[in-house]
Amino acid sequence: MDEYITLDYGSGGRKTSALIRELILPAFGNSFLSSLGDGAVLPGAEQLVFSTDSFVVSPLFFPGGNIGKLAVCGTLNDVAMAGGEPKYLSLSLVIEEGFPTEDLRKILASAAEEVKKAGVSVVTGDTKVVEKGSCDGLFINTAGIGVLKQPGLSPAAMKAGDAVLVSGPLGNHGLTILLARHPQMLEADLSSDCADLAPMAAALYGLGADLKMLRDPTRGGLATVLAELAESADLGFELAEKSIPVDPAVRTACELLGLDPLYSANEGKLIAVVSANKAEEALALMKQFPEGRNAALIGTVCAEHPGLPVLRTPWGSSRLLTALAGAQFPRIC
Amino acid sequence: MIRLMEICGTHTHAIARAGLKQLLPEGVKLLSGPGCPVCVTPPEAIDALVSLARRPHLTVCTYGDMLRVPGTSPELSLLKEKARGARVEMVFSPMDALSMAERDPGQEYVFAGVGFETTAPGTLAAVKAARVKNVSNFSVFMLLRRIEPAVRALLADSESRIDGFLCPGHVAVIIGEKGFRFLPEEYRLPAVISGFEPADIWLSVKELLRQVREKDPRLVNTYTRAVSPEGNPLALALMEEMTRPDGALWRGLGYIEGSAYALNGEYAAWDAAIKFGISLPRQTAPTACRCGEVICGKIEPAGCPFFGKVCTPEAPLGPCMVSSEGSCAAAWTYRSF
Known part of the structure; x- marks a missing residue:
């Protein structure tokens, strides 16, 4: 750890991982927390899944959503990735003094719309108003509880030969936010993929034990998630670059700005690892949903090169996918 | 061994991402050149920006890549200074910095103006806008560089041994094909202006190898969809009007006469070095x-004893491991398997 917390510790890459491993796990580590999944599976008569997330996105409104929709979908997704059917949410607001009530009304309305669609309830919450300058407009924290429907989802369940699938094109959310923050950089017809993935996950639970692992590649993108999974499972990945879906607008914007879509955040995509003989079935299940219509098989789990995801380029070369080091910045020249 | 140099950091990045070095024929090497803006900035300039950021009522605005670059000590970086409470803002354009200055007239805003000919017109346009709008709390710490003097300095070094240049497409958009004619005409060296798609780079490398093999050095432009013979006349006119050539210190290359731009005439009032009395040394500390x-x-990145060991993108010792245009960052992030 550095002497001070720099912005890199919030990027979702290796520095974030250091923060968790060096400060949080030593203080609170237990078998639920230490697995570092998207949510924790808790024991009881009915096993529960519990997850929480804080949302500090700027701008608060962006093409494809706003912080309210994001705060609900983000936690629903985390519960679903851990195998849970979401039931109850908490919602806490930290509001900056002077925040327009009309904006808060809109944000809560879209959060409520997602809550209604998902059939869950917001059952507890909190509000704080802080002095001007103490937060950037509005921060939201949500926590979610779900009932465990799919036990055993874990990197440890992955085996060599398993198929790696993604539910659609990658990088849209990260690029959309970047361009919403800096509209003068580039005009592009992009919108966030922010969506509730719990229904798609529930469909995949139908694969039973052939569904090994689910993860939503938010901060740090696909590359960081796969690098972390390979390391924790001590298995490799073989990935074909040309089969990884990226929208043309995202690809072009990334080329122009010097960014890599595989490191850009997603808020409505999942990575699924399934038994090889269930890959087609899993793809078909994903494609039933509008947000999964461009789902794709992108590679396989392998025993060779454990700990390393290897990407085969269309040019016949290959390279490693490594975890994001710090925030991605557009190039200068 | 045929040693080809890609001057531009964006080429370095594209070559690493597509794994093109693995596919080169035996006996051909692609080496990175002095075309990553952050990498050529000497550590003393980072120190100067950190000391500016420590001043009360002053905000340093910078491109993200500059944030993590260490100065003369690993503890001196803008990102660390920001975490300690200094006012450092990441911007994507000098115009963002100018807008901040306009909204907050009680605070000085200094833009860290790094970059080559590609970036110079945008930086100058912000200075021009500041003059038109009479924004006096905005200034630019001029770290803009010209590529030609750097390439000449490199060629004057007998250790460099370059057989041909993959010339930077983005710089050439501004200065035109004519900006690189000196390579074949004065040095008898092959030179190809290239775009950034793997196919562009491949085509350009093929042409360079042809010129080397046939001893036929000439300037070829394979990026004609963006680069014209004469460059961008508006940008060139702006540079001509607003700047004069100046000497500057480069990392790795030392002090090079005429290798930088100084704001000229009445625009000098927006030069942060003049405004705040900063002068950079003519020699860089080891x-x-x-x-x-x-x-x-x-040397190639792997030739540095620190590469990937104590120096990684999370804990960079030098700029090449920081910038997305840096050779070490590209080689480490996109390491081949």
């Missing part, structure tokens, strides 16, 4: 890291 040799193509 650094532990070997970025200076990496950007001159003398």
Whole structure:
């Protein structure tokens, strides 16, 4: 750890991982927390899944959503990735003094719309108003509880030969936010993929034990998630670059700005690892949903090169996918 | 061994991402050159920006890539200074910095103006806008560089041994094909202006190898969809009007006469170095890291003893491991398997 917390510790890459491993796990580590999944599976008569997330996105409104929709979908997704059917949410607001009530009304309305669609309830919450300058407009924290429907989802369940699938094109959310923050950089017809993935996950639970692992590649993108999974499972990945879906607008914007879509955040995509003989079935299940219509098989789990995801380029070369080091910045020249 | 140099950091990045070095024929090497803006900035300039950021009522605005670059000590970086409470803002354009200055007239805003000919017109346009709008709390710490004097300095070094240049497409958009004619005409060296798609780079490398084999050095432009013979006349006119050539210190290359731009005439009022009394030395202090040799193509990233061991993108010792245009960052992030 550095002497001070720099912005890199919030990027979702290796520095974030250091923060968790060096400060949080030593203080609170237990078998639920230490697995570092998207949510924790808790024991009881009915096993529960519990997850929480804080949302500090700027701008608060962006093409494809706003912080309210994001705060609900983000936690629903985390519960679903851990195998849970979401039931109850908490919602806490930290509001900056002077925040327009009309904006808060809109944000809560879209959060409520997602809550209604998902059939869950917001059952507890909190509000704080802080002095001007103490937060950037509005921060939201949500926590979610779900009932465990799919036990055993874990990197440890992955085996060599398993198929790696993604539910659609990658990088849209990260690029959309970047361009919403800096509209003068580039005009592009992009919108966030922010969506509730719990229904798609529930469909995949139908694969039973052939569904090994689910993860939503938010901060740090696909590359960081796969690098972390390979390391924790001590298995490799073989990935074909040309089969990884990226929208043309995202690809072009990334080329122009010097960014890599595989490191850009997603808020409505999942990575699924399934038994090889269930890959087609899993793809078909994903494609039933509008947000999964461009789902794709992108590679396989392998025993060779454990700990390393290897990407085969269309040019016949290959390279490693490594975890994001710090925030991605557009190039200068 | 045929040693080809890609001058531009964006080429370095594209080559690493597509794994093109693995596919080169035996006996051909692609080396990185002094075309990553952050990498050629000497550590003393980072120190100066950190000291500016420590002043009360002053905000340093910078491109993200500059944030993590260490100065003369690993503890001196803008990102660390920001975490300690200094006002450092990441911007994507000098115009963002100008807008901040306009909204907050009680605070000084200094833009860290790094970059080559590609970036110079945008930086100058912000200075021009500041003059038109009479924004006096905005200034630019001029770290803009010209590529030609750097390439000449490199060629004057007998250790460099370059057989041909992959010339930077983005710089050429501004200065035109004519900006690189000196390579075949004065040095008898093959030179190809290239775009950034793997196919562009491949085509350009093929042409360079043809010129080397047939001893037929000439300037070829394979990026005609963006680069014209004469460049961008509006941008060139702006540079001509607002700047004069100036000497500057480069990492790895030392002090080079005429290699930078100084704001000219009445625009000098927006020069942060003049405004705040900063002068950079003519000599750079020795650094532990070997970025200076990496950007001159003398060693490859893996030739530095720190590469991937104590120097990684999370804990960079030098700029080449920081910038997305840096040779070490590209080689480490996109390491081949």
